[in-house]
Amino acid sequence: xxxxxxxxxxxxxxxxMKDYSPAELDTLALHAGxxxxxxxGARATPIYQTASYCFPDSDYAAALFNMERPGHVYSRLSNPxxxxxxxxxxxxxxxxxAIATASGQAALQLxxxxxxxxxxxxxxxxxxxxxxxNLLAYTLPRFxxxxxxxxxxxxxxxxxxxxxxxxxxxxxxxxNPGLDVLNIPRISAIAHENGIPLLVDSTFTTPYLIKPxxxxxxxxxxxxxxxxSGHGIVIxxxxxxxxxxxxxxxxxxxxLSEPYKGFHNLVFTEEFGPxxxxxxxxxxxxxxxxxxxxxxxxxxIMQGMETLGVRMEKHISNTRAVVExxxxxxxxxxxxxxxxxxxxxxVLAQELFPKGTSAVFTFEIKGGREAGISFVNALNLFSHxxxxxxxxxxxxxxxxxxxxxxxxxxxxxxxxxxxxxxxxVGLEDPKDLIADLKAGLRAAEKTAGGAGK
Amino acid sequence: xxLTINNEQVYLYTNNKEIDPxxxxxxxxxxxxFDHSVWTLFARHFSRHNWNVLAIDLPGHGRSSGATLTSxxxxxxxxxxxxxxxxxxxxxxxxxxxxxxxxxxxASKIKARASKVVLIGSIAPMPVSEPILDATANKPGAAHAxxxxxxxxxxxxxGGNPNPGMWMVSDSMRRYEDEIQAALDLDMRACNAYRNGxxxxxxxxxxxxxxxxxxxxxxxxxxxxxxxxxLNEARISVVPGAGHSLMVEDPNHVLDQLKExxx
Numbered sequence: 129x130x131x132x133x134x135x136x137x138x139x140x141x142x143x144x145m146k147d148y149s150p151a152e153l154d155t156l157a158l159h160a161g162x163x164x165x166x167x168x169g170a171r172a173t174p175i176y177q178t179a180s181y182c183f184p185d186s187d188y189a190a191a192l193f194n195m196e197r198p199g200h201v202y203s204r205l206s207n208p209x210x211x212x213x214x215x216x217x218x219x220x221x222x223x224x225x226a227i228a229t230a231s232g233q234a235a236l237q238l239x240x241x242x243x244x245x246x247x248x249x250x251x252x253x254x255x256x257x258x259x260x261x262n263l264l265a266y267t268l269p270r271f272x273x274x275x276x277x278x279x280x281x282x283x284x285x286x287x288x289x290x291x292x293x294x295x296x297x298x299x300x301x302x303x304n305p306g307l308d309v310l311n312i313p314r315i316s317a318i319a320h321e322n323g324i325p326l327l328v329d330s331t332f333t334t335p336y337l338i339k340p341x342x343x344x345x346x347x348x349x350x351x352x353x354x355x356x357s358g359h360g361i362v363i364x365x366x367x368x369x370x371x372x373x374x375x376x377x378x379x380x381x382x383x384l385s386e387p388y389k390g391f392h393n394l395v396f397t398e399e400f401g402p403x404x405x406x407x408x409x410x411x412x413x414x415x416x417x418x419x420x421x422x423x424x425x426x427x428x429i430m431q432g433m434e435t436l437g438v439r440m441e442k443h444i445s446n447t448r449a450v451v452e453x454x455x456x457x458x459x460x461x462x463x464x465x466x467x468x469x470x471x472x473x474x475v476l477a478q479e480l481f482p483k484g485t486s487a488v489f490t491f492e493i494k495g496g497r498e499a500g501i502s503f504v505n506a507l508n509l510f511s512h513x514x515x516x517x518x519x520x521x522x523x524x525x526x527x528x529x530x531x532x533x534x535x536x537x538x539x540x541x542x543x544x545x546x547x548x549x550x551x552x553v554g555l556e557d558p559k560d561l562i563a564d565l566k567a568g569l570r571a572a573e574k575t576a577g578g579a580g581k
Numbered sequence: 582x583x584l585t586i587n588n589e590q591v592y593l594y595t596n597n598k599e600i601d602p603x604x605x606x607x608x609x610x611x612x613x614x615f616d617h618s619v620w621t622l623f624a625r626h627f628s629r630h631n632w633n634v635l636a637i638d639l640p641g642h643g644r645s646s647g648a649t650l651t652s653x654x655x656x657x658x659x660x661x662x663x664x665x666x667x668x669x670x671x672x673x674x675x676x677x678x679x680x681x682x683x684x685x686x687x688a689s690k691i692k693a694r695a696s697k698v699v700l701i702g703s704i705a706p707m708p709v710s711e712p713i714l715d716a717t718a719n720k721p722g723a724a725h726a727x728x729x730x731x732x733x734x735x736x737x738x739x740g741g742n743p744n745p746g747m748w749m750v751s752d753s754m755r756r757y758e759d760e761i762q763a764a765l766d767l768d769m770r771a772c773n774a775y776r777n778g779x780x781x782x783x784x785x786x787x788x789x790x791x792x793x794x795x796x797x798x799x800x801x802x803x804x805x806x807x808x809x810x811x812l813n814e815a816r817i818s819v820v821p822g823a824g825h826s827l828m829v830e831d832p833n834h835v836l837d838q839l840k841e842x843x844x
Contacts, residue, residue, distance in 0.1 A: 148726035148754055150738040160748075161740035196626035197833055198744035206745035214746030224755055225747040371755040393597055398644075399625075401618040402755035403747060410746070 147222040147342055153335060154437040161215030162430075175427045176208040195394075195411075205414055209423035213430050217356070217366045220335040220436075221348050224371030225406040227414060228364060228426055232331060232351025233259055234419035235365030239327050239347055240296065241417060242409040243381055246272030248295045253280040253310065254541040255303025257351075258530040260329065261538075264298075279541065280310055281472070283318065290322050295380060300329040301338050302477075305490045305526055305550045306464050306543030309473035309480060316344030323378035331355070332486045332516070336440035341370035343480065347405070354517025355487070357432035358439050364425045367409065371402035384408055439519065442555050444484035449558035450551065450565065454491050459499075459569040459576070461492040464543065487553045488516045490526070493569075495576025496547045500525050503549060506571035509556060509564040521554035521561055583644070586662055592644035593617065593663070594636035596628035600667045605696075606633035607843060610660065612678030612702070613768030614728070614760045616643025619677065619828050623836055630844065635672075637663060641764045649764040653679070653775040657686035664691065673697040673843050677828065678800070679772050682707060689781035697843055698789040698812075701835065702797060702825045704804040705778025705811075709769045717766040724765065725757035734796030734824035742829070749829045782811040789815040790842040792835055794823030816842075 149156065162173050181200045183189035191197045200206050210228045218226040229235040240250070252264055254277040264275040276289040280299050290297075297319045299310040310328060319326040325346035330338060334355045340348050350356055352364040375384040376397050384404045387393035391411055396404040414420055432439075448467060455463045462470070466477030466485040477485045493499050504512050510523040514530055524530060526544050539545075553561065582595045594617040600606070607627050609620040617624075617636035624634040639656060641649030650656045660683060664672055673696050676684030681703030688695040716724035730738065732753055742749050757765060789812045795802050802819065809815045818838045823830040 148729055148750070150730065150750055156739075159739045161742070163736070163739075163741040190629065191626055191836075194625055194629055196622050196629065197836060198622070198742075199833070200745065208745075211742075211745035215740045215742055215748050218746070218748035218751065219740060222751050223748060224752040227746055371751060372758070387597075398594065399618060399621045401616070402752055402759065406746070 147339070149219070149222060153220060156216070156219045157436045158434050160219035161212045173209055173212045173427065173430060175423050177423055178207075179203050203423065204418050204420045205410065207420075207423045207426070210421055210426040213421075213426040213433075214366070216430065216433060217335075217350070217352075218368055221368045222339055222341050222370070223348065223368035224403045226366055226368040227406060227409055228352075228366055228421035228429075230365065230419040230421055231363045232329075232349065232353065232365040233263065235349040235351075235367040236260055236263060236329070238409055238413045238417065238419065239349060239367050240268070240273065242405060242413050243325070243383055244273055244295050245383075247293055248273050249291050249293045250275040250296045250298055251286060251289045251294055252277055252297070253299035253303060253308070254278060254538070255280070255306055255308040255543065256300060257304045257329070257331075258533065262533060277541070280308065280315060283314060286315060286318050290318075290324070294322065294324055296324060296327055298327045298329075300331070301333040301340060302466070302486050303543070304332065305488065305530075305548070307466055307471070307473070307486055307489055308543065309466055309476045309485070311476060312340055312343040312345050312480065316346070319346075320344070323380050325373045332488050333481070334436060334440060336436055337444075337481050337483055337485065341372070346370050346373040352429045353515070355440065355443065356436065356517075357429045358435065358517065358519050359428070359432050360515055360518035360520065362425045362428040364421050364429050367406075369403065369406035369409075373405070375404055388412075439555060440487075443487035443553060446555065446558045446561065447484070447487040447489070447553040450553050450561055451489065453562045453565065457569060459494050459573045461494045461547070463489070463491040465489040488550065490544070490548050490550045492545055493547045493549055493572050495572060497527075499572040499576040500547045500549055502575035503568040503572040506568045507564055508567070509560060510551065510568075516550075516552035518552065519555045521556055522552040524550050526550050584666065586666060589640060589647035590645060591640075591663065592638045594620070594624055594634070596624055596634055598628060598633070600633045600635065600669070602668050602670065604631060604633050605673070606635065606667075606669050606671065607673040607675060608660070608664070609634070609636040610674065610676040610680030610683050611637070611639065611642070612680050613772060614757050614765035616756075616760070618643070620675075622832050623675075623828070623839055626836055626840075627843070633667075633669075635663065635667070641761060649761070649767045650771070651767050652771050653682045653686050654777070656683045656771070657690060660687050661691060664694070670694060671696045673699070675699040675701070675839065676703070677701040678703070678825065679707075679768055682772060682775050682778055685778050685781040685785070686775075688787060689784040692784070692786065695785070695787045698785060698787045699792065699839060699842060700789065700808070701792045701827055702794070702800055703791060703808065704800040705782060705808045706776060707772045707778070707800060709773040714766075714769055714773065717769045721762045721765070725754050728757060728799075729753040731798045732824060732826045733830060734794060734798070734822055736796065736822055737824060737830045743832060744829075749826065752829070753826065779807065779811050782808055786813055788842070789813070790838060791815060791817040792820065792827060792838050793817060794820045794825060794827055794830065796822055797825045799825040
């Protein structure tokens with residue numbers, strides 16, 4: 129045990145809540161981890177496009193390999209450019225450290241593989257990104273890791289789904305695409321009562337809208353392709369360790385609390401204290417599975433992250449204008465956004481997301497599938513594609529694309545209907561966005577009218 | 582390694598090795614509110630070079646049980662108990678912050694048994710301000726934030742961790758949160774109350790090395806002069822741009838200096 133006298137994590141969190149940070153988000157987004165380049169004085173973080181690094185002498189080399197010195201050996205394990213991005217997201221989230229991965233999916237896989245063996249079990253929200261659902265429902269069972277999907281609003285169902293072999297609870301800060309708000313304080317309390325951590329995917333929300341570690345989450349993952357970058361030009365993921373979960377006290381994670389043969393019987397909790405998880409994820413997961421992020425990708429992601437605060441503010445204000453326009457429009461059957469009182473998580477969202485919930489949301493178009501297709505086809509500014517969180521506004525029809533592998537029941541559980549349209553509201557002038565949506569809705573009304581409604 | 586001394590469980594990190602009195606030995610003594618794991622990199626290095634490494638958890642810290650000791654003198658007596666337990670005739674002592682005061686006190690007591698002395702982020706006396714003492718006693722969250730904030734140079738508070746991907750600010754916060762609240766408070770009071778530092782320093786015969794950040798905001802560099810001039814044969818290595826948390830802020834500098842002084 130790290131603490132000889134265990135102090136209950138929940139109590140500790142209640143006491144701390146607002147974590148210490150040396151600066152506010154806008155400042156950290158520009159500066160955290162990014163000193164002027166020590167070699168050249170370059171103010172921008174340079175792209176260190178190199179696979180490997182020279183050792184000054186053989187003892188220094190041995191020291192790097194044996195974790196006696198910090199430094200870089202091979203860019204699969206760490207890279208000076210990627211390290212700045214990792215430190216920056218850890219700073220923004222208030223975590224002890226982070227790892228940049230090849231994609232958001234790689235971040236999820238790295239989190240799971242670091243703390244789970246065959247036979248382990250996950251309890252996951254049913255409102256997940258389709259890619260995450262595929263990994264948990266179809267791929268991981270091939271490796272002996274199974275998942276029970278639950279409605280995260282149903283706390284009894286969460287408790288009932290936890291088994292002796294459960295090692296993780298996983299959900300999205302706001303579910304894709306219905307924006308079910310994950311009650312992080314309540315769900316993390318259930319997780320901790322059972323000695324297991326809570327991993328949340330904060331891709332939609334970013335640290336601008338929510339700081340999951342301050343609410344009780346233990347691990348945070350992102351697809352950095354989305355709002356963190358904002359430009360839609362790069363694929364990348366991030367995994368952040370909050371450093372508060374007590375792996376020793378849990379007793380369920382020998383990967384971290386028992387000797388690891390893959391590194392001379394190193395016990396990660398003994399040698400790395402609060403950084404046990406992220407240290408093993410790097411020393412094992414990056415080393416062996418190898419889904420590292422390229423330094424050029426990290427550079428692109430950082431270019432976006434520098435403006436995270438100003439972009440998110442505009443994403444949210446534009447979304448409010450669009451939601452207001454759609455809500456109550458004759459061609460719209462309903463809008464699912466927590467800003468609206470009609471959303472089942474409206475009250476919880478006000479509490480957990482004081483700055484706003486999400487610039488991605490869905491609405492139901494009247495006239496079903498055909499009207500939906502007409503709507504999407506009639507749009508000009510909104511790009512029809514499979515992504516979210518771009519500075520440009522995006523639209524998609526989930527039932528036929530991102531969620532097409534899910535059967536009807538799973539679709540319904542995820543809050544998706546035949547006529548559901550998902551928007552990702554970008555940074556254009558809201559007047560132009562609304563004009564574009566008006567044209568789309570006119571086309572949809574025509575189709576629905578032609579079909580006799 | 583776990584052992585029982587005076588009916589209490591004692592933990593020390595030895596890199597999974599038994600202590601062999603025929604080998605050279607180095608003991609690492611952590612600062613207030615911390616534990617052995619601040620020394621992991623350095624202990625691993627000396628272990629690979631065939632030294633006994635003893636990175637202790639003081640009573641009531643990390644994995645050692647027992648009541649937190651309330652004075653530097655009592656902590657030093659406890660350290661001597663550990664050295665006696667392993668029958669170590671010669672040992673290099675490396676201490677950080679509060680651990681450096683324990684190092685001074687211990688080296689003066691064990692005299693020739695101390696082969697070398699290393700004081701990291703050390704001044705003597707080591708007064709602790711009233712606002713910090715008030716916070717450690719009454720407002721632990723605020724105390725952790727103050728000690729973290731002042732524990733790094735202003736430049737390093739914004740990161741640039743030589744350990745890739747690690748954010749030292751939150752790591753420091755978690756380490757303070759992990760400790761028993763009373764331990765941090767008692768440690769701070771022990772530092773503040775210790776008056777014997779310069780007398781102890783004057784009695785030390787072992788060659789001493791001080792390592793100090795030029796941007797240290799808890800124990801300012803200018804305050805090291807008295808201690809350095811009191812010590813016999815003391816060299817100081819100044820770490821540019823670094824604050825008080827040298828093992829995190831510039832571990833390569835610290836290791837290079839330890840190697841030069843001890844190996």
